[in-house]
Amino acid sequence: MKALWENLFKNWNRQESLTKTVLKQIPVFHELSDRQIHEIENLCHKRRYKQGETVFKRLAPGEGMFIILSGAIEIFTEDNNDNKKTLAILNNGEFFGELSLLDSDTRSATAIATEDSDLLAFLRPDLQSFSKRSPQTGNKILFNLAKVMAARLRKTSEQVSKNSAELV
């Protein structure tokens, strides 16, 4: 009887998955309901990258964004003389490559796993087909994405004006 009872209500005390917890923290998926987050979770692809493995290279065609579940990813660019310039080192719960959710342009930087990392890939074709099926949720995601872009643009503008002020 106890076993039956536990079987019937096994989902009641189930812990939220790590994927769901991380997705909820990502600004792109803010204000989405549990059900919508669950749908997004089903769209994402879990990938494991070994230390030193390339996630994507600069100028390669991009298909979507990556979210770090665990591990660390280095984002960098290289000039013609192979001089490496690290742009960021991202850790758990952070994301990169989100520009590729909007267009099919090439990647602006290279991403490499600096330690064994578990990533969650959320790709443009999946977002496009999801938006067709659930336009409301799709719109919410795109609006959040626009907010992220706006914040980054504002930050870049501030940085540019600060740098120009310093130069003057």
Next chain:
Amino acid sequence: MTPQNQSIDRFYTLVLIIISIWALFFIWPYISSMVMILVFAFLFTTILLPGVDALERKIKSRLFSTFLIMGGVLILLFGFLSGFASGLFQQSSDFSQRLAQENYVNELNDLYQRTISSIPGAPNIDDFEKPQLTKKVQVFFSSFMQQILSAAKSGMNFIFFTAMILVFSFILLNEYHHFRRALVSMIPNKYFEVGLRIIHNIEKQMSKYLTGQFLAASSVAVLSFLGLLILNLYGANITLIFFISIIAGLSNLIPMVGPLVGMVPAVLISIMNNLGSEAALSHLMFNIIPSPFFVFDIIFMFIIVQQIDNNLITPILVGESVGLHPMIVMIALFIGGIVLGPLGMLFAIPTAGIIKVIAQEIIFLVRYAHLL
């Protein structure tokens, strides 16, 4: 990897490919039925998937959504098949009874002679040939009925084949997204994004093609129904027009050959129903062209439907869904017909479309290979 190692690697890959093709050639007869079942199940799944996905969002249960959609399809399928089979059986038995009557046979001979004599340049038939004609018609219909019976016997295979397709379709529909994710998880990290791109493009291509074809087939069915209805208003006396229209629509899925198949049941039923009617025998299309039993009217109507479909409906609804050159379409149909007969012709265009997507992605892959 040194250039020498690369060459060895390429050599072994080539040997492996040749051995795989050779092995496939030998095991193909044993697995061909299973492969066909899976291909049909996949196509069926592609058609029904949007419906199941949409219903799942409403009732929040994948299993129940799959049950409802598959149940609806089965009810429609069995309703259509049983309705058409009983209608056709009734039609055939009525016709056999009418044919067995002696006075009807004489009438038939008379009408046949008049038909032949109305054709310019046709030789006159003497009395000696009359009984032969009746005998020929009776032999034809008895052999036709025998063929139907033998077809019913081999129908068990068809039922098994259909049941397997439905079972696989159910599983695929219910687990589609899990299967897709499992397939994607097998792609190495290096080719992950490109691999997903290929899968997505193939899905898009198939979905566009099937939706376009489904809409075009529905339009042909509706137009055929209207055409047959108009012919009936002019006294064509064609029964089972609902079923004939659906057959015309479905056979339209097989390019070039299908439209001809669509008009055959209409012509046969018109002859069956109108045999013995002097008005039908002496009918003139547009009051000019002799069209006994409305045969040429039916053929003309189906040609008009085909022209509307080819020049108006298909370009708008299907458009350039597959984006293949007509010459490639012809070659694909020819190869499909040789390899698998009518089934091969049915699958020729989507297969050619998939090959095109893969070829495009390979070109894309080669261009960006240094960045992967």
